[in-house]
Amino acid sequence: MPRSKIDLPCHIDFLSILDAQGNLDESLEPDIPDDTLLRIHATMLLGRRFDERLLNLQRQGRIGTFPPITGQEASQVGAVAVLREADWMVPSFRETAAEIWRGRTLESVIFSNNGFNEGAQIPAESHTLPVSIPVGTQMLHAVGIGYGIRYRKKDNVVMTFFGDGATSEGDFHEALNFAGVFEVPVIFVCQNNQWAISVPRKKQTRAETLAQKALAYGLPGIQVDGNDVLAVYAATTEAVERARKGAGATLIECVTYRMSVHTTADDPKRYRTDDEVEEWRKRDPLTRFQKHLTRKNLLSEEKIAAAETDVREKIQAAVDRAEQQMKAFGAPLDMFDHAYAEMPPHLKEQKKFLERELAENREE
């Protein structure tokens, strides 16, 4: 009998709780305290409006290029909202809303997007790594952190973010594989926003879902409506609980959409239609959540208007503060800081060279 069937867990759940019209499946509604719901909403709204403002600043030449997040607020905030402060987050580069939830200031985002390292200053107690630009490489760091947590017998977890394009990178597969082998408490959150710059999701992989890739590594995977913040929250809660009790990692595929450009240097008209974007606009995560919260009597037209005002004021204040603070930034000699714990002699020499050059430039 040379040929028989091996039974494998060959299905992937798809989870949706709040549909595009804001209708709720009550049987699946996660238990989220009202103040948390409102904080999630406020952060999503802040993420959206901040994105719009950054785009504006970029077009005015007041910041450099940046990767917008519009459309992905639910995938980000719904996931990080489940974490404790002492848990870890390992972002890629398109998780501004999640970073804001974790305490990153709007100013620091503006600093980074203005080419100032000062934007990467992370408070000593923070467990959020800085953004990682090389696609897919950061997931392995989450595995290593997860190993540290396990080794020290703590009950924290690590959440790492990446996109659909990243699932084509070897590091994604190595990370899932290592996570399975070492049973680390890692939540892999894939923001499948359909586009890796100009390459659509279907050209990244022949597989029907990205979530199913977890199965090959012996991990659970789930696909959720990534524009449904309740579904993201519910799936993440399950994954975090599993990780906290030592049952290992999970891959969550959030099906969402990058409503805006890849970065401000990108022109999506070259590769996708306005119709497609309009279709996704109907599934907007923010307005959908607002409908839901309005039905729950947590929001109203007046309260949304007040929240909008509040967010606009916060952003304006942050832009003002940032532009003020940046005037004091950019001392060229600071570029030598943090290369090593202790500056080696050749760098001291190179720093001195620049110092002399600056002095000479001033004299000329």
Place this chain on the structure above:
Amino acid sequence: MAKMTMVQALNLALKQEMEKDDRVIVLGEDVGRDGGVFRVTDGLIDQFGEQRVLDTPLAEAGIVGMSIGMAAFGLRPVCEIQFSGFSYQAFHQTENHAARLRWRSQGRFSVPMVLRMPYSGGVRALEHHSESREVYYAHTPGLKMVIPSGPRTARALLVSAIRDPDPVVFYESKALYRAFREEVPEEEETFPIGKSQIVRKGSDITLVSYGSMMRPTLAAGEILYEKDGVDAEVVDLLTLAPLDESLFTESVRKTGRAVIIHEAPLSYGPGAEIVARLVDKSFYYLEAPIARVAGFDIVIPLFSRENHYIPSVQRIVRAARNVLETAA
């Protein structure tokens, strides 16, 4: 003091640091039950268990990437890449993250890890098992690049590397693993990273080398002394980055002549950097052009021909004689 091979000396360093500091974790392919293909991690899994000695899946980026996360968390991973020729599959992790996380996070996170990997030819190995690519790492800002030249320096430098707050790429010459034994003290011994040492005092010519080439370089020094009456000063670099130029620039100010020896390919090799430093710091003391003895700019040939590629004692002696023949 016990006489040890370099493999045993490295093993001693790992064992003692693991005893001293429970943050030290060893990981890599075959480092556990097998004790590493060269046996450098032999016995560690029995003493420290599977939580601290990890046989990883066969994936270099995974090993290095996971180590970076461990280090950012606060552990002290010492990972082994089985052969340096396979380290390129982890190069993006090394360059993009290990070398930069301190800078990128403005000092909040650091990567105190050691990437151990065997390099060099001379052991009749397969393709990809014999090359010397230290320049890739020495050229990368944020990394330190260390290459011991024998059992004693290997032990002392590995201890220092493990304790270093920054990522250290630690090249171990396969040709030296079991080539000879040296006295290695049982009690703790470190050697500062970023320091070279003079291993032979002399006044007529300066020979600068490191790692696998130290023994042929010293042998050449002896021949020059016995046959030519030339007293060579020999500098062992030990660390390629950050490079300690103080001893070799000082030495050449005294001797006026220099030969640099390495197994890595000639062009853009460590010798080019050393020549540049000499031109910068010792130019007016030079009495002859500086010579470089190095691997050719080709893939190191398979082992039937590798002896013609790897700098030999004779090639070093000849280069030194050419330099010495140049009139002041």
